[in-house]
Amino acid sequence: MFFDDHPEFLETSVTATALDRLNLRHVGIIRENQDILRGRTVVDIASHDGRWSYAALDAGATHVTGIEGRQHLVDNTFKTFAAKGVPDSQYSVIQGDVHEKLHDPDVTGDVVLCLGFLYHTARYVELMAGIRTTGAEYVIVDTRVLQGVEGPLVEMRTEGTVAESVAIKDRYAQGRRVISAVPSEAAVVLMLDAIGYEVDHRTDWTEVLSRYPGARSIIQYSSGKRVTFRARKMR
Numbered sequence: 001m002f003f004d005d006h007p008e009f010l011e012t013s014v015t016a017t018a019l020d021r022l023n024l025r026h027v028g029i030i031r032e033n034q035d036i037l038r039g040r041t042v043v044d045i046a047s048h049d050g051r052w053s054y055a056a057l058d059a060g061a062t063h064v065t066g067i068e069g070r071q072h073l074v075d076n077t078f079k080t081f082a083a084k085g086v087p088d089s090q091y092s093v094i095q096g097d098v099h100e101k102l103h104d105p106d107v108t109g110d111v112v113l114c115l116g117f118l119y120h121t122a123r124y125v126e127l128m129a130g131i132r133t134t135g136a137e138y139v140i141v142d143t144r145v146l147q148g149v150e151g152p153l154v155e156m157r158t159e160g161t162v163a164e165s166v167a168i169k170d171r172y173a174q175g176r177r178v179i180s181a182v183p184s185e186a187a188v189v190l191m192l193d194a195i196g197y198e199v200d201h202r203t204d205w206t207e208v209l210s211r212y213p214g215a216r217s218i219i220q221y222s223s224g225k226r227v228t229f230r231a232r233k234m235r
Helices: 019-037 051-058 073-084 124-133 184-196 205-210
Strands: 040-046 063-068 092-096 111-115 140-142 153-162 177-182 197-202 226-233
Touching: 019 051, 019 111, 019 140, 019 205, 019 226, 040 051, 040 197, 051 063, 051 073, 051 092, 051 111, 063 073, 073 092, 124 184, 177 184, 184 197, 184 226, 205 226
Parallel strands: 040 063, 040 111, 063 092, 111 140
Antiparallel strands: 140 226, 153 177, 197 226
């Protein structure tokens, strides 16, 4: 499977490096959407160590622009891509706050990847406006969601900013903590609808997981606490 062939990404970050989980996410996120990645340009929100940017290029994307808040992860992306011989013309990585950098007029793409990020922010108005600004035709979302609730709701919380797996310290941070939120799936759909995107495909994680019954570290998907879908710009 994909990350069996690219084990470098098990070393360039300490976040979510369980091999089974990475491989299954590749199946459900990248392979499931290869038809819209092939031949397209991509913006990778919170691109981390470049694992999903690289996967998008491998799936046929022509260029990826990553946006990542932590400098050491940006550095690791450049090191890995250089070691793998990825041409400079096929990628760029911008260090900074996603909400701000998405409004840069040079950050454009056909597809936006928003993977594992929505529950590390509460700045949804800025984020959605920024996604729209990229001009993307598609948005691929993979996120934790609230369960047992009806309607478009979010659960507010705070989280630290020190570990790789949490939010970055932004201009709204109070000390080492920021306000973030976990949305319901209906809330994500509503926010995308508000900026002119409608869901046109969902990953059937029950079906995906049935093909890999021995896989571990995927309980969020098997329990429905995490979902993956894509939305297309309305005509």
